[in-house]
Amino acid sequence: MSHQEQHFAEKIRAQGYRLTPQRQLVLDALCAMGGHATAGEVFEQVSPQMPALNQATVYRTLEFLVELRMVARSDITGQTVYEIVGEQPHYHLVCRRCEHVYEMAADQLTDLADWLLAEHGFRADLDHLIITGVCAHCQTPTTS
Amino acid sequence: MSHQEQHFAEKIRAQGYRLTPQRQLVLDALCAMGGHATAGEVFEQVSPQMPALNQATVYRTLEFLVELRMVARSDITGQTVYEIVGEQPHYHLVCRRCEHVYEMAADQLTDLADWLLAEHGFRADLDHLIITGVCAHCQTPTTS
DNA sequence: TTTGTTATTGCAAATTTTCGCATCAAGCGG
DNA sequence: CCGCTTGATGCGAAAATTTGCAATAACAAA
Numbered sequence: 001m002s003h004q005e006q007h008f009a010e011k012i013r014a015q016g017y018r019l020t021p022q023r024q025l026v027l028d029a030l031c032a033m034g035g036h037a038t039a040g041e042v043f044e045q046v047s048p049q050m051p052a053l054n055q056a057t058v059y060r061t062l063e064f065l066v067e068l069r070m071v072a073r074s075d076i077t078g079q080t081v082y083e084i085v086g087e088q089p090h091y092h093l094v095c096r097r098c099e100h101v102y103e104m105a106a107d108q109l110t111d112l113a114d115w116l117l118a119e120h121g122f123r124a125d126l127d128h129l130i131i132t133g134v135c136a137h138c139q140t141p142t143t144s
Numbered sequence: 145m146s147h148q149e150q151h152f153a154e155k156i157r158a159q160g161y162r163l164t165p166q167r168q169l170v171l172d173a174l175c176a177m178g179g180h181a182t183a184g185e186v187f188e189q190v191s192p193q194m195p196a197l198n199q200a201t202v203y204r205t206l207e208f209l210v211e212l213r214m215v216a217r218s219d220i221t222g223q224t225v226y227e228i229v230g231e232q233p234h235y236h237l238v239c240r241r242c243e244h245v246y247e248m249a250a251d252q253l254t255d256l257a258d259w260l261l262a263e264h265g266f267r268a269d270l271d272h273l274i275i276t277g278v279c280a281h282c283q284t285p286t287t288s
Numbered sequence: 289t290t291t292g293t294t295a296t297t298g299c300a301a302a303t304t305t306t307c308g309c310a311t312c313a314a315g316c317g318g
Numbered sequence: 319c320c321g322c323t324t325g326a327t328g329c330g331a332a333a334a335t336t337t338g339c340a341a342t343a344a345c346a347a348a
Contacts, residue, residue, distance in 0.1 A: 018295060018344045040334080054298050059335065061296095063222075075219035078207075093266050102264070112256060120246070121280025122237050129275065136265025162314045162325060184304075198328050203305060205326095 004031065004086075008070055015068065022053055026061045027084075030071060036081035036101070072128040076101065089127030097138035148175070148230075152214055159212065166197055170205045171228075174215060180225035180245070216272040220245065233271030241282035 008027055012019050029045040030037065037045075043058045062082055065071035072083050076094055089106035109126045116122045152171055156163050173189040174181065181189075187202045206226055209215035216227050220238055233250035253270045260266045 013345090016295090020296065020344070022297070052298080055334090056299080056336075057297060064296095066222075073219075073222065075217075075224070078210075078217065080219070093260070093264065093268070095266075096269070102266070104264075108259060108263075109256075112253075115252065116237070116275070116277070119252075120237065120248075121283070122239075122246070122275075122277055123283060124237070124275050124277035125240070126275070126277075129273075131260070131266075131268050131270070131273065133260070133266055133268035133270075135267075139265070139267060157315085160325095164314070164326065166327070196328080199304090200306075200329080201327055208326095 004084075011068065011070065017064075017068075021050070022057050023061050023064070025050055025053070026058060027065070027070075030082060030084045036074070036076065036083050038079060038081055042082065069125075074128060074130045076130060077132075083128070085127065091126065091129040091131060093135065094130060094132045095135035095138055096132050097134055100135060100137075102135065148228075155212065155214065161208075161212075166194070166201050167205050167208070169194055169197070170202060171209070171214075174226060174228045180218070180220065180227050182223060182225055186226065213269075218272060218274045220274060221276075227272070229271065235270065235273040235275060237279065238274060238276045239279035239282055240276050241278055244279060244281075246279065 009019050009024070012023065025046050026042060029042050033041065033045060039059055039062055042062065043055050046053060046058065062071065062073070066073045066082070070085055072085050074081055074083070074092070076092070077096065077099055091104050091106055091109060093102040093104060094100075095102075106127055106129075109129065113124050113126045116124045153163050153168070156167065169190050170186060173186050177185065177189060183203055183206055186206065187199050190197060190202065206215065206217070210217045210226070214229055216229050218225055218227070218236070220236070221240065221243055235248050235250055235253060237246040237248060238244075239246075250271055250273075253273065257268050257270045260268045
């Protein structure tokens with residue numbers, strides 16, 4: 001169990017929830033897979049290591065981890081994807097033409113966060129924000 | 145047919161697609177319902193007026209309208225909701241405690257949009273941005 | 289370590305969303 | 319106004335996601 005996973009385990013128990021092998025496995029898988037993963041991908045990754053693990057459990061676990069804010073759920077071009085909430089907050093630029101996802105450090109959004117807090121008293125979770133649009137590459141009139 | 149719907153009809157045909165009664169109905173329903181609506185809600189709204197209309201058609205139509213950017217799809221607390229893209233761009237603050245959705249004029253985001261364009265050449269669709277967090281009301285230690 | 293409480297899981301059924309394909313009809317050309 | 323062409327729909331089946339409930343197993347307390 002890595003340092004981060006150790007932390008996760010404590011966080012779950014600290015809130016009065018139970019750390020089950022199923023949850024550890026899903027967490028591990030998510031860490032191992034790195035970036036974004038769909039529920040189905042998580043299930044496939046995890047299944048061989050615990051064949052008895054039910055798909056419904058994966059869905060519920062993912063939901064649970066999202067609620068605890070240990071995992072971020074995002075909708076990218078209609079796909080629901082999950083990602084470990086790591087150390088560095090970041091946001092995603094998703095190009096609606098080429099579907100490419102650019103990952104950006106969240107520094108530039110702190111102004112926005114501050115403004116939202118000052119103006120509306122709203123404490124925004126600006127890590128893992130998804131911004132769709134058209135990337136630089138796809139704006140040029142198809143040089144292919 | 146309202147002014148806006150007229151415009152929609154032209155936009156669909158202008159791109160070489162067909163304006164079918166099913167599409168008109170879904171568009172009408174979405175307009176009539178005002179804010180956000182799930183696919184299921186749209187289907188229920190539309191069904192009595194055209195009982196033969198199939199649920200799959202609603203899904204496909206919604207998808208189609210999203211692609212044409214006449215309708216915005218967002219993920220709000222795990223629910224996929226659709227909304228007509230109206231005149232005034234706006235963004236949504238979604239409180240993860242009370243699930244309330246605050247609708248904000250998008251003026252304050254133009255800076256962000258400009259910055260993204262200047263820095264990354266990314267042309268962001270900042271109308272209909274979803275920002276989750278905790279609203280002012282839910283930050284106070286439960287005055288209930 | 290043993291026991292009790294109750295959060296979690298597995299399973300199966302219900303829902304929701306997607307897909308393939310034959311049929312239908314919107315809109316263009318004659 | 320009448321056919322064509324082909325995009326769009328309806329239908330049924332498949333896939334994905336959610337839900338209820340009884341059985342299981344974390345983990346706190348003795």
